[in-house]
Amino acid sequence: MELTHAQIDDTSHGYAPLIRATLPQTQSPVWLATRYDVVKAALGDSRFVRDLARVPGAEGGGVAAELLDEAGLPAEYRQYLEILVLVDGPEHTRLRTHVMRAFAPRRIAALRPRIERIVQDVADEIVAKGGEFDVLRGFAYPVMTSVICDIIGVEGADRDQVSGWIRDYESGEPDRFLPGIDHLAAYIDGLLDRRAAAPAEDLASDLLRSSAEAGPDQQLTRQEMIALVFLLINTGIAPPAFFLTDAVLTLLDHPEEVAKLRAEPALLPRAVQELLRHVSAVRVGATLYATEDVELGGVLVRRGEGVTSGLLAANRDPGTFAEPARLDLSREAARGAGHIAYGHGAHRCIGAALANLQTEVILDQLFLKRDSLTLAVERDALERIGFAGDGTYPMALPVRI
Template sequence: MSENAMSENATHLTPEQVEDPVRGYADLRTRDELPHAVLPGLTTPVRLVTRYADVKAALTEPRLIRDRTRIPGDADEAQASDAQDELLEAASAGLPAEYVKYFAGHLALFDGEEHAHRRAPLTRAFTARRIAALRTFVERTADALVAEAEANGGTDLLGAFAYPLATQVICELIGVEERDRDQVCSWMRDFAFGDGSRAGEALVALVEYAKELIARRRAEPTEDLISALLDGDQLTEDDLIGIVFLLINTGITPPALFLAHAALALLDHPEQAARLHAAPELLPRAVPELLRYVSIVRIGATLYATEDVDFAGTALRRGESVTVALLAADHDPEEFGDGAGQLDVGREFGRGDGHLAFGHGAHYCIGAALGRLVTSVVLDRLFVRHDGLRLAVPRAELEFGHWPGDGFHLLRLPVRL
């Protein structure tokens, strides 16, 4: 089938359709073959995997890879254009070309031994001990933000609470020194959040600061992540800067948006918020349930068939692209029953996470433990210790934005405490 024909016959997903992950994907889940779909804001169709079992299988299938250049033969004959290219082009638009390499070489885009080699130093540095040691800092930062919100009678739970919290945590983890933190946090915010008008300047400033910080830690190591990564001298300066931007890209905006959407989910389900407040022992269940329910990274990385292969009832051609719909999988009635679309803070999960919000397999999110820690602290402060959190505007007046490929997201979340 030609690309034009695929595009014409494809399902064009809308942000509104993505917003209803049970009914929005219901037809796609029942098809015998993986459907061709065009993600919101894009033009190139991909095979979309929506069933939980198929998504989990795709993320561990060795014949589905992320680095398109490793496909044997002339992959361009099999797939002339690519949705992943569209997303990378949108992400780097307007940024200084010589600096784009620092965040374009994302771990999510590598496979096999190369991915394992690049990930290993970060995995060794991202220890359970280091994450556990951050709890006191996370609690202190969250308490300060709650106190400020209480003094003001309310806050923007996204822009004035979740973003500052996520940014401060990343600064602490990386090892940004106290005297530099306000400025570096400002650059991070400009790069990761906002209208993009200052993203280029922020990128340059962050790269130059990262170079200075790396030089300082080479001379005088501390207990931070940069110092741990320097131990053994396995990484180049460019590698280290790339890791800094990996942490900025994945450790600020997605967690901040998740915290805001998780809070909104509880505000939309006041009976569940009241249940959590009355039974704090449910917190260890509420955290994975909200991760499942929100699944803020709704669409995973593009995968490519290394050969002609049958997968999920579909004959994939060599080079054909496949994308996993994580939000759809986490609301699959085949996996979660008739209550898949319902928020249940007491939901019991089996072994493992019980959801795919952090991915699965070799690319499982390095920051998952940190994400669970921060989520637990925030839910405790906002919904266990408080019972008066409420929207400061009518629900219908909340503003949402749309990003290419990933649907909808909150722009702000005004609340009163």
């Protein structure tokens, strides 16, 4: 589902603040928020929660549970996808606090030289092999995997094996993805044991240190640590890799904007933000549930009803962005009206600074340090893959450098 305002009509606003919809592969109808102001209001309102169980009188697990049921994920594995993502309030704050140090902007900025080396090494290897590659599997995945492994503390000798388990998990194939989870969880458990004996400057050590220093009611259990690291591996590879691939395709589709960027390289940080607005790293946000009756965008949302944020639609809202369908790498957002591709409020993406930096370094390598990137197939030969409750992304992007 990739709704933009061109697909939504309302006689009073030109587009509807909320529309009733049922997301693909789910059964429960929700309110789909599509306007920037409405999405931002919902994401920042504590009367909306992600955990339906926190709503008095609510039944069932909500949209997230239906998507996991559809994926065939057994209940005992859901902790790895639900931790942080589907918790609210003080419990969410407790968990998030323990991982924030590793993703603090200053610490992420210090990673730039290491990320630049990783990107350069991947590019050099591609050139040595003839210069034709798939942006998704041949560039984005190796870079994102190496970076998140560095942050977490995965030893160099283990990375190929860990990458294999990640691919098993992300395959979605029943005989691969559950063993992939099991292997990754066991590896993370062992990594935590090693870091307990010999701490290092990595996230695994941070979690152990932070928990040990916390009060009794703020500490993490070992299982919570394992689940947090698993979630960060999962969200630190596939989502930024798919976004990067779509961003590269978008630039190839807009050569005039690439020329503008090459003429003024200092625009690169702003260009990354415009690509996030134009493409959106995540197209549809997690469903929020009203804990009481709430008026949202002039619509009464009853207690227990779900509101799903159309992040791509919000980022293309003509009420907020001039000519929203146009890619403009020199676009400067009005104060307080930047894109919300990373969400907004308490659940804003922890890895936003890292994703910005990785995208900036990779685009610098592919478009500024080089000027020869082209598609290796016809444009209409590219195929996209859909993800339940989110949107579609390129299955592959074959290019030549």
